Amino acid sequence: MDELQSAKNQRVKEWKKLLTKKGREQSGKYIVEGIHIVEEALLADKVLEVMLQRNVHAEYMNRIHSVPVTSISPEISRAISSTETPQGIFAVCKKNSDHIDLKRHRKLLLLDGVQDPGNIGTLIRTADAAGIDAVIMGEGTGDVYNPKVIRSAQGSHFHVPVLSGHLPGWILQLKAAGIPVYGSALEKAEPYMNVGPADSFALIVGNEGAGMDPAILKETDQNLFIPLYGKSESLNVAVAAGILLYHLRKPI
Incomplete structure (x- = not known):
């Protein structure tokens, strides 16, 4: 050759x-x-x-x-x-042309304005590890095919459908399908321990600095926060998502 x-x-x-x-x-x-x-x-x-x-x-x-x-x-x-x-x-x-069926894809992670490529890749990898059925990239979220995202995901974007879409529209579809939608926030939210694991759920995580869009937070069924016991003001978005995803899903 x-x-x-x-x-x-x-x-x-x-x-x-x-x-x-x-x-x-x-x-x-x-x-x-x-x-x-x-x-x-x-x-x-x-x-x-x-x-x-x-x-x-x-x-x-x-x-x-x-x-x-x-x-x-x-x-x-x-x-x-x-x-x-x-x-x-x-x-x-x-590039993927994945379509999902909410009758079968019942555990989802939605990204609202997450921009750091390393975080996006780690979120996809974490969703894969947690057995999540699909990841939805909302408006303002970075490009899933960015080389840094690909490296951080370590092949997980080949295992889990990753779609782009308008999150308010997705929230309506999820609710119509009987899938509870949880937001993540530090204010006006419940401790995540107050919600038990389930067979179906959708979790939304937000921008690294600004968090979730307040308008989207208002459309969720419930918003959750992770208590901080030390002096840090916040958790990395991928770390927070990992804690919440593993808590919300039922063990196999």
């Missing part, structure tokens, strides 16, 4: 576009990197093509049969990587 050498090649330019939100939106594709995440993408049947450095991952050249594989130079690896130390293996993936 010939090796693609120059970072000025047209294919490389197309791959580089996928590192931008505009490029991802226009193409309906995004790029992932690293052995673990590429393998998760292959298992999820989301991969369109794989690019790898032969000198680093020669053993993969003959292992991947389901999609095209391109051998790339270290120069190209650096050009299409979003990290300082590329692992030398990448995949172009198709």
Whole structure:
């Protein structure tokens, strides 16, 4: 197999576009990197093509049969990587077109204006670990296909449907489906221990600094807070979500 050498090649330019939100939106594709995440993408049947450095991952050249594989130079690896130390293996993936059925997807996490890519990825990963059925990204929330989000999620966005949508509309749908909707807030809220675990629920967490939109808080069935016993003023949003999700869901 010939090796693609120059970072000025047209294919490389197309791959580089996928590192931008505009490029991802226009193409309906995004790029992932690293052995673990590429393998998760292959298992999820989301991969369109794989690019790898032969000198680093020669053993993969003959292992991947389901999609095209391109051998790339270290120069190209650096050009299409979003990290300082590329692992030398990448995949172009198709964006999700997930739809959920509220008759089956009964445990949901909704994000209201969460912006930090690391937090978004960790929230998706935490929802996956807690057995949550879907994650809804509300308006003002960052891009799920941002490379930092992908790295933080560690492949969990391939396991859990992640959709974007208008949260007030989703709240109406959830209530109509008989799914209780909980907000998270520090004021005018109940201690989370006052609510028992259930087979179905939707939890909304808000922006790192401002919290949830007050208008959305008014539409929930109940708002919950986590008591703080030390001197810290707040919890990281992903940590708070983890506590609440594991409390709200029934143990298997």
